[in-house]
Amino acid sequence: MEEAKRNKFPLSKGAALFVAMLASSISHGDLFDSGKVLATGGVSMIDGAGGGGITPWATITGYATKEGINGDLHYTYAPLANYTLHSVGAAVGFWDRFELSYTSSSLTTGSTFDTVGLVTDTLGGATGSLAGTPINTGIEPFNTTIDMEVIGAKVRVFGEAIYDSDNLIPQVAIGAFYKNNKNEDLLKTLKADKAKDWEAYISATKIFFPINTLINVTARYTAANQTGLVGFGGPGGSDKEIRPEVSIAYLLRKDTVIGMEWAKHGDNLEGESVEVAGLDLTSLQPTLETLGLSAVAGTLTQHESDWYDIFVAFFPNKNLSITMAYAMLGNITITPDQHGFYMSLQASF
Amino acid sequence: MKQLFRTIAITFMLSVAASPSFSQTGKTETYPPIDSDALEQFGGPEGVRNWVESLFYYIMLDNRINHVFREFGNIERQIYLNTQLLQLVLGGNEVEYQGASMAAAHADLGITLTQFNAVVEAAYNACERIQLTYEACNLMIAGLAPYKHAIVTR
Ligand code: HEM
Numbered sequence: 001m002e003e004a005k006r007n008k009f010p011l012s013k014g015a016a017l018f019v020a021m022l023a024s025s026i027s028h029g030d031l032f033d034s035g036k037v038l039a040t041g042g043v044s045m046i047d048g049a050g051g052g053g054i055t056p057w058a059t060i061t062g063y064a065t066k067e068g069i070n071g072d073l074h075y076t077y078a079p080l081a082n083y084t085l086h087s088v089g090a091a092v093g094f095w096d097r098f099e100l101s102y103t104s105s106s107l108t109t110g111s112t113f114d115t116v117g118l119v120t121d122t123l124g125g126a127t128g129s130l131a132g133t134p135i136n137t138g139i140e141p142f143n144t145t146i147d148m149e150v151i152g153a154k155v156r157v158f159g160e161a162i163y164d165s166d167n168l169i170p171q172v173a174i175g176a177f178y179k180n181n182k183n184e185d186l187l188k189t190l191k192a193d194k195a196k197d198w199e200a201y202i203s204a205t206k207i208f209f210p211i212n213t214l215i216n217v218t219a220r221y222t223a224a225n226q227t228g229l230v231g232f233g234g235p236g237g238s239d240k241e242i243r244p245e246v247s248i249a250y251l252l253r254k255d256t257v258i259g260m261e262w263a264k265h266g267d268n269l270e271g272e273s274v275e276v277a278g279l280d281l282t283s284l285q286p287t288l289e290t291l292g293l294s295a296v297a298g299t300l301t302q303h304e305s306d307w308y309d310i311f312v313a314f315f316p317n318k319n320l321s322i323t324m325a326y327a328m329l330g331n332i333t334i335t336p337d338q339h340g341f342y343m344s345l346q347a348s349f
Numbered sequence: 350m351k352q353l354f355r356t357i358a359i360t361f362m363l364s365v366a367a368s369p370s371f372s373q374t375g376k377t378e379t380y381p382p383i384d385s386d387a388l389e390q391f392g393g394p395e396g397v398r399n400w401v402e403s404l405f406y407y408i409m410l411d412n413r414i415n416h417v418f419r420e421f422g423n424i425e426r427q428i429y430l431n432t433q434l435l436q437l438v439l440g441g442n443e444v445e446y447q448g449a450s451m452a453a454a455h456a457d458l459g460i461t462l463t464q465f466n467a468v469v470e471a472a473y474n475a476c477e478r479i480q481l482t483y484e485a486c487n488l489m490i491a492g493l494a495p496y497k498h499a500i501v502t503r
Contacts, residue, residue, distance in 0.1 A: 035463025037470055065462040163494040165379040209491035210381050212484055253483050254473045 033068025044074035048103030058173035058205035062093035101152040138185025170206035179228040192231025193238040234268030305330025376440040390485035407471035438492035
């Protein structure tokens with residue numbers, strides 16, 4: 001304890017010195033660097049890390065080489081059938097070695113949970129409580145929103161994604177996200193175990209110039225439901241598991257890349273119903289039937305599908321990238337066929 | 350003991366820096382391999398010469414790197430030697446490379462990765478200038494990329 005106290009001061013002083021050094025170097029302009037070749041900084045994936053659209057790559061975000069630091073601001077907009085995702089954040093790459101990112105996501109759910117809200121209202125009546133328990137589903141009268149903050153860090157461990165065309169060793173990075181989902185009540189309704197959790201990943205990325213192709217393979221250690229937008233874990237707990245993700249990109253021109261991605265998703269909430277005030281809605285089936293709402297319970301069963309996307313990323317210059325994609329996210333909670341367009345902008349300094 | 354360790358370390362570092370894993374006077378062994386008709390795609394020796402000339406045109410227009418070439422380079426000689434080198438890298442066997450090794454030629458220049466990347470960007474511009482396909486251009490990039498280890502010393 002004493003030890004920790006004594007150490008704390010020099011540490012914070014060290015950090016302050018480091019920040020001061022950074023600030024002064026930036027103001028002198030010799031730490032800032034944008035020396036990567038166009039497009040080789042990649043784009044920003046939805047969790048904010050440098051990568052593809054849904055998968056973090058082993059590349060460090062921004063255009064800095066090992067000479068300096070560089071970063072980006074990113075915004076992603078994905079209007080799906082029942083949900084709309086807005087995600088905005090910033091990321092900094094240090095010496096092409098280390099990356100820090102922050103992203104704030106907001107998922108509006110439109111009318112998705114109105115049925116649940118309707119059932120709740122019907123059951124709870126005017127008192128807003130069920131069997132004496134106040135009902136707090138996290139569902140608003142309209143446009144229920146799920147907000148999530150994601151903090152990420154990534155370190156490049158070894159390898160060279162771009163120039164080592166004479167061997168098969170990929171660039172490898174390890175990274176982690178800490179995700180904080182703000183709509184705990186809705187997550188409880190959807191039976192997720194946790195609203196906050198971390199996940200870790202290892203990514204391997206390599207460009208094969210003779211076939212104009214980039215391949216990334218990632219293994220993510222996570223318990224997330226829909227990347228955490230539907231929380232983490234389920235009634236069976238929130239043990240993490242390893243899920244693979246793959247991106248294949250074809251370099252069409254020096255400023256245009258097309259490709260596809262796949263990310264394995266979990267089944268923590270597979271087949272689960274939604275829960276209101278500690279009661280499973282399927283167990284309320286008789287009640288619902290009496291109320292003439294028998295069809296409702298069947299539509300309240302949750303499923304989760306793997307995510308797929310096909311994308312085209314355009315890099316008009318080193319300060320801007322525009323990614324357009326078609327995302328095929330399948331079942332999200334109680335709604336099937338969540339497919340739709342996806343647009344992501346990245347501004348680099 | 351310390352001396353011995355240092356000698357081993359230096360020898361290792363020098364050998365890594367000085368010898369890319371392929372010979373400097375032949376087709377670059379890449380994964381997957383460079384197309385067998387890469388030199389034809391480039392327009393043969395004439396096409397290679399055109400590309401190298403436009404490469405130096407773009408290099409000398411790039412303020413991030415042109416000063417290095419103005420101060421230490423010899424453009425005529427470099428165009429001549431790079432034309433030989435690239436033919437070999439693309440699988441040609443009609444020429445001989447008469448210049449210094451990549452490590453020797455660049456050792457004292459303290460070249461950074463940012464400068465190396467600037468040359469790569471000039472290389473892509475040169476490909477467009479001579480109406481080369483992007484795919485053929487990437488065969489050249491694949492072939493020259495491994496020299497990065499010998500050329501970038503900082
Ligand atoms: C893959 C990339 C490169 C290739 C294939 C390449 C090739 C060559 C060749 C063939 C020579 C002539 C060697 C001789 O005179 O015997 C040379 C010399 C030279 N290169 Fe490069 N080079 C590359 C990258 C660079 C870069 C990035 C710079 C600096 C920004 C650079 C600066 C020079 C200079 C200044 C010389 C003249 C050195 C002297 O004559 O002493 N090169 N290079």
